[in-house]
Amino acid sequence: MTMQLVDRIERRRFVGREFLVWLWFESELFDATLSTKEHGSFGLWFERLLVLDAGKAEATRIKGATPAASREAKESLLRGKLPLSAGLHLVLDERESSFTLKAESMSVAGLKLPAVLGPEGDEGPAHSLAPRPAPRRRAKREGREEQEERESDLEREAFYERMHLTRDVESLLEALYREFLSLRLSDAWEGACVPMMRAWAAGQEGLDAEDYRDARARAVPARRRR
Amino acid sequence: MSGQTSRPFVWYTHAPMPALKGSLTYVRYFVDGELPADLSTFLKPIRLRAMKPLDPAEDVAERSGWCRVDEPFATDLAYGDVFFNEYVNLGFRTDRWAIPGPLLRAKLREAEAAVVAKKGRERLSRRERTELKDLVTKRLRREVPPSMRVVDLSWATGDGIVRFFSQSPRTGALVQELFLKTFGLRLVPEAPYTLAARVGLTRAQDKAWEGLEPLTLAREGA
Incomplete structure (x- = not known):
């Protein structure tokens, strides 16, 4: 990598933290039902772990079923901390996944996918009961080869299925990031989002979700649905 | 495959x-x-x-x-x-x-003692010690x-x-x-x-x- 690219990457790592706090804000404001123009509605909420810090200051690690709902979480925001990583739960097209999103690298850890095909889940290795003309040893060898081939095929199928599901999760995160950037890089960010996010962090009740939704819709360009 | x-x-x-x-x-x-x-x-x-x-x-x-x-x-x-x-x-x-540090140090001590005794000197120079360490390291890699x-x-x-x-x-x-x-x-x-x-x-x-x-x-x- 060139030094210029490294510098550009490093100088904008904070945007990942802002993306995560924005996801948190939207998840609470819209009762864990988010949407993108590309995917429509889906469920997304914070769970298990939330880590916040402010660079040099000591990190706050909050564990639990709903870490973002704890008082300490909002208090950390008010002390100038932003999320570094968070456990997320996603429900998309009735399929559930959970993972940890690391804000500064936008990387995914511990991604648990819905159940997929696999050698263990299948009916087991193929054994033919039909008599074979070949000598016993040869038949045994051929049977073993067939079994290995079959296991290899199943392994490949499981791999393709898992990659497909992984891409679904990644595609949703990319769509969310795209919409976040549309908002973050528009006048609506300072005009509508930041004041509302400040009120939310301060625990102000009765935030007008519709006002925010309108501002968001104006900033995010229409996109063809899947 | x-x-x-x-x-x-x-x-x-x-x-x-x-x-x-x-x-x-x-x-x-x-x-x-x-x-x-x-x-x-x-x-x-x-x-x-x-x-x-x-x-x-x-x-x-x-x-x-x-x-x-x-x-x-x-x-x-x-x-x-x-x-x-x-x-x-x-x-x-x-x-x-x-190679585990304690094992390397123990084997190096053994080798140093053997060389010192053979050459009839009190201690090895820094260079000799480095060379000996390389030798011992290579020997340990076989084990x-x-x-x-x-x-x-x-x-x-x-x-x-x-x-x-x-x-x-x-x-x-x-x-x-x-x-x-x-x-x-x-x-x-x-x-x-x-x-x-x-x-x-x-x-x-x-x-x-x-x-x-x-x-x-x-x-x-x-």
Whole structure:
């Protein structure tokens, strides 16, 4: 990598933290039902772990079923901390996944996918009961080869299925990031989002979700649905 | 699948292929560069950079190379071992001599005592000591097996995305180097900046991006 690219990457790592706090804000404001123009509605909420810090200051690690709902979480925001990583739960097209999103690298850890095909889940290795003309040893060898081939095929199928599901999760995160950037890089960010996010962090009740939704819709360009 | 599966004595730390089983922890890289029309031409450079086990006689403490994704001892790679439809799947294997410090120190003390007694001197010079340490290290390499670490890599060639199943920065730097040497293509790590470039910004957004200031939700005076 060139030094210029490294510098550009490093100088904008904070945007990942802002993306995560924005996801948190939207998840609470819209009762864990988010949407993108590309995917429509889906469920997304914070769970298990939330880590916040402010660079040099000591990190706050909050564990639990709903870490973002704890008082300490909002208090950390008010002390100038932003999320570094968070456990997320996603429900998309009735399929559930959970993972940890690391804000500064936008990387995914511990991604648990819905159940997929696999050698263990299948009916087991193929054994033919039909008599074979070949000598016993040869038949045994051929049977073993067939079994290995079959296991290899199943392994490949499981791999393709898992990659497909992984891409679904990644595609949703990319769509969310795209919409976040549309908002973050528009006048609506300072005009509508930041004041509302400040009120939310301060625990102000009765935030007008519709006002925010309108501002968001104006900033995010229409996109063809899947 | 074919492949050489000789199993030398090594310390082996490898989880089953994460892309196949269990939860997935990985970093994404975006592949920078043009791909050839025929991906099978990659087989030759992959085979060229396949893992070659460490030899105790060599002056090499660590080496990385490719192996089959689910079998680190399979280094004679065939087409079917690597190409899964549009995916190129490889194991990134790193072998390293890791001689336990206390063992090395004990053996070095023994060797020093023997040399001092033989030469009839009180102590060895710094240079003699360094040479002796190299000698003892090489001797121990014949007795202590190297440690092995394998990380799976899956390259979705259609999307131009590599998923590397480790989040260690050091291992990431090593795989970027080997990938460039093998394929002549650069791996650009995913980050807020590189993902923004990938999803695409308009000219106005690009300008706003350049002037971004970090958000704070801190209460005044905090």
